[in-house]
Amino acid sequence: MAEAIAQAGGGxxxxxGRPLGEALAQAQSRARRRAFLLVAPLLLFVLFSFVVPIGQxxxxxxxxxxxxxxxxxxxxxxxxxxxxxxxxxxxYAALAADLKAAKxxxxxxxxxxxxxxxxxxxxxxxxxxxxNADKFEPPxxxxxxxxxAEWDNPRxxxxxxxxxxxxxxxxxxxxxDLRRSETGGIERAPEEVRVYQMLFVRTFALSALITVLCxxxxxxxxxxxxxxxxxxxxxxxxxxxxxxxxxLLVRTTSWIVLLQSEGVLNDMLVGLGxxxxxxxxxxxxxxxxxxxxxxxxxxxxxxxxxYSVMRPIPPSYVRAARSLGATSWTAxxxxxxxxxxxxxAAGGLLVFILAVGYYITPALxxxxxxxxxSNLIAFHxxxxxxxxxxxxxxxxxxAVLILYWLYDRLIGIDNLKLG
Amino acid sequence: xKKLLVTTTALVGFAFGxxxxxxxxxxxxxxxxxxxxxxxxxxxxxxxxxxxVSVDADNPAVPVEAQVKAGNVSIDVADVEYPDAVRLCDEGxxxxxxxSILPPAxxxxxxxxxxxxxxxxxxxxxxITFSTIFAYDASKFPEGPTAIADFFDLQKFPGKRGMxxxxxxxxxxxxxADGVPAAEVYDVLSTxxxxxxxxxxxxxxxxxxxxWEAGAQPPQLLADGEVAMTTAYNGRIFNAAxxxxxxxxxxxxxxxxxxxxWVIPKGAPNMEAAMEFVKFSTGTQPLADQAKYIAYGPARxxxxxxxxxxxxxxxxMLPHMPTNxxxxxxxxxSNFEFWADRNKELEERFNAWLAAN
Numbered sequence: 001m002a003e004a005i006a007q008a009g010g011g012x013x014x015x016x017g018r019p020l021g022e023a024l025a026q027a028q029s030r031a032r033r034r035a036f037l038l039v040a041p042l043l044l045f046v047l048f049s050f051v052v053p054i055g056q057x058x059x060x061x062x063x064x065x066x067x068x069x070x071x072x073x074x075x076x077x078x079x080x081x082x083x084x085x086x087x088x089x090x091x092y093a094a095l096a097a098d099l100k101a102a103k104x105x106x107x108x109x110x111x112x113x114x115x116x117x118x119x120x121x122x123x124x125x126x127x128x129x130x131x132n133a134d135k136f137e138p139p140x141x142x143x144x145x146x147x148x149a150e151w152d153n154p155r156x157x158x159x160x161x162x163x164x165x166x167x168x169x170x171x172x173x174x175x176x177d178l179r180r181s182e183t184g185g186i187e188r189a190p191e192e193v194r195v196y197q198m199l200f201v202r203t204f205a206l207s208a209l210i211t212v213l214c215x216x217x218x219x220x221x222x223x224x225x226x227x228x229x230x231x232x233x234x235x236x237x238x239x240x241x242x243x244x245x246x247x248l249l250v251r252t253t254s255w256i257v258l259l260q261s262e263g264v265l266n267d268m269l270v271g272l273g274x275x276x277x278x279x280x281x282x283x284x285x286x287x288x289x290x291x292x293x294x295x296x297x298x299x300x301x302x303x304x305x306x307y308s309v310m311r312p313i314p315p316s317y318v319r320a321a322r323s324l325g326a327t328s329w330t331a332x333x334x335x336x337x338x339x340x341x342x343x344x345a346a347g348g349l350l351v352f353i354l355a356v357g358y359y360i361t362p363a364l365x366x367x368x369x370x371x372x373x374s375n376l377i378a379f380h381x382x383x384x385x386x387x388x389x390x391x392x393x394x395x396x397x398x399a400v401l402i403l404y405w406l407y408d409r410l411i412g413i414d415n416l417k418l419g
Numbered sequence: 420x421k422k423l424l425v426t427t428t429a430l431v432g433f434a435f436g437x438x439x440x441x442x443x444x445x446x447x448x449x450x451x452x453x454x455x456x457x458x459x460x461x462x463x464x465x466x467x468x469x470x471x472v473s474v475d476a477d478n479p480a481v482p483v484e485a486q487v488k489a490g491n492v493s494i495d496v497a498d499v500e501y502p503d504a505v506r507l508c509d510e511g512x513x514x515x516x517x518x519s520i521l522p523p524a525x526x527x528x529x530x531x532x533x534x535x536x537x538x539x540x541x542x543x544x545x546x547i548t549f550s551t552i553f554a555y556d557a558s559k560f561p562e563g564p565t566a567i568a569d570f571f572d573l574q575k576f577p578g579k580r581g582m583x584x585x586x587x588x589x590x591x592x593x594x595x596a597d598g599v600p601a602a603e604v605y606d607v608l609s610t611x612x613x614x615x616x617x618x619x620x621x622x623x624x625x626x627x628x629x630x631w632e633a634g635a636q637p638p639q640l641l642a643d644g645e646v647a648m649t650t651a652y653n654g655r656i657f658n659a660a661x662x663x664x665x666x667x668x669x670x671x672x673x674x675x676x677x678x679x680x681w682v683i684p685k686g687a688p689n690m691e692a693a694m695e696f697v698k699f700s701t702g703t704q705p706l707a708d709q710a711k712y713i714a715y716g717p718a719r720x721x722x723x724x725x726x727x728x729x730x731x732x733x734x735x736m737l738p739h740m741p742t743n744x745x746x747x748x749x750x751x752x753s754n755f756e757f758w759a760d761r762n763k764e765l766e767e768r769f770n771a772w773l774a775a776n
Contacts, residue, residue, distance in 0.1 A: 106508075109510030116760075120764045198775065261579070261645060369774070382481050384481075385763075
């Protein structure tokens with residue numbers, strides 16, 4: 001726009017003789033710079049607290065140099081000898097050199113641990129062989145194999161070859177229950193350790209279910225709140241907000257008190273004679289527990305956006321529809337519901353995305369079958385397998401972004417109203 | 420769950436007043452951490468003026484590893500289990516401990532001979548031997564279970580079972596319940612078929628298991644009636660039964676004995692004081708004193724002779740010790756080499772097994 005003014009008013013000048021357009025452009029860019037300075041703290045904050053950590057996360061999902069760092073000689077050998085080269089004396093000499101250094105620096109455990117992700121028993125092989133690393137003499141092949149015959153295992157060497165480069169897609173493979181085969185190809189992980197695909201599916205399915213439950217429970221509440229006179233609705237609003245303001249842990253543990261087999265609900269059912277004392281229903285430490293507790297905890301995230309959208313809807317539209325002959329159901333379905341869609345969309349998105357990443361509630365009340373993918377991410381973080389945790393977390397992030405994109409395509413993000 | 424217990428009884432001496440020092444000791448919480456505070460922390464503070472802050476974790480080896488890996492260590496001394504001590508030492512995550520600094524027994528026997536065989540590691544010093552047992556509520560089963568197989572017998576002893584949410588001890592118990600003699604458990608478990616067999620046995624009660632994570636949980640689960648029987652650390656059940664008068668009975672058949680050890684993380688902020696603490700607390704008297712507060716056996720032979728009665732002044736401790744001959748009829752020593760090597764891998768399998776419906 002500044003250019004347009006500059007061209008149109010080419011003859012005009014400011015008091016100090018500069019062309020008006022130029023002066024205006026300068027003033028505007030100064031204002032823009034000032035505005036940028038105002039948001040700069042926020043930008044920096046977002047950069048350091050959000051973009052950088054997520055970037056680091058993505059990077060660490062691809063890299064683990066526990067082995068590469070400690071095995072320079074083997075790394076060099078693998079570099080010089082492409083896949084398919086027989087494992088010869090040179091390789092064993094490199095292994096002997098690296099194990100000797102590992103013994104001195106006490107890093108054999110770290111090296112073995114990295115290989116152990118893929119080849120079970122590798123950890124003890126590394127540590128026990130490293131303990132005797134000083135005794136190895138040429139020819140190293142015979143010497144090492146005499147100490148531990150397990151070194152003659154193609155899978156082990158393939159795994160070391162992959163680990164000798166610190167960048168690896170293996171964690172992502174593992175995160176979808178795949179692994180490298182002996183020849184470097186990709187195959188499915190053995191059946192008894194497959195868990196992640198199922199957990200991803202469960203996480204998204206349960207989150208969807210919880211979102212639907214929240215909508216079913218929250219819609220009438222929000223409608224009631226929006227249509228009651230303000231003094232009643234404010235009172236009722238407190239009942240929605242009070243749990244919202246209560247600590248997550250408190251709410252989760254109170255569900256334990258209510259639902260456990262010696263808990264309030266079961267005691268009541270036994271007292272009423274609905275169930276026998278030995279027929280107490282298991283409502284917690286399983287999927288039911290996760291669904292109930294999470295639905296309750298996430299309900300306000302559905303009610304609040306719905307309420308803020310419903311409140312300004314004038315009742316006259318529905319009345320008009322009724323007066324034109326629509327039944328109350330038709331008027332509700334065709335007039336009222338479409339007007340609340342932005343709230344439904346916002347509440348649904350909020351609840352779903354929060355549910356997908358939920359951790360503490362399933363950990364406390366989910367038992368075994370109510371665990372979500374976030375619980376395994378936490379498990380890997382706790383056990384210092386950060387790359388695996390990062391790979392799982394990145395996949396979760398990507399999945400959520402894809403869903404968000406789909407959502408934008410189907411419903412349109414502009415239709416979202418948070419309040 | 421990780422609550423912070425600060426020992427406030429710091430009798431800071433006049434001379435130390437100016438440079439009052441503080442160390443952080445991480446342990447397992449509940450009655451066990453309490454026993455350490457009474458037997459080690461308080462006397463240590465009284466003697467040296469160094470305050471001891473006791474913090475809890477479900478398994479201190481986990482935060483130790485995470486802190487060292489992240490290069491941000493706040494723990495000075497941690498109480499870990501044997502396989503974790505071996506593994507952390509192999510990975511260079513904990514400091515070597517010179518055995519010659521450890522105090523000799525009162526009769527002059529050097530520490531290296533006084534400690535039970537295998538309880539001094541390059542980077543760790545054992546304090547207690549404990550055992551994983553199963554316990555039941557005697558008010559529910561007057562004719563209680565007596566053998567490890569009973570734990571897996573839902574027909575004879577109906578009710579929920581509590582088990583630790585990890586493969587260790589569970590797999591061994593499953594095999595023993597399946598008829599594997601204690602002496603052969605690790606031979607069987609070293610084979611893939613053996614692992615399958617253990618998981619298959621766990622499968623028979625899987626839908627009735629409630630999983631616990633912290634050592635303080637199983638007595639609570641029993642007390643709430645949430646489970647009919649549960650695996651637990653023997654000292655926790657002892658504490659609930661004797662100190663809190665709960666009707667809990669320990670079944671020693673199929674018990675799995677392990678050690679707890681002190682380790683000092685690499686880069687601990689107060690290395691010298693930490694060493695002092697390890698030196699002090701593994702002396703004959705403090706180790707013997709701990710048995711006053713919890714039913715765990717000391718790792719020194721000279722301390723065993725000093726074990727007397729519980730802090731209530733009347734309960735003899737020896738019958739409640741895992742090492743008492745009466746309790747040792749069918750006992751298994753946890754194989755630390757096996758678990759140092761296989762723990763992570765079996766944990767993955769355990770997780771997959773657990774999450775599957």
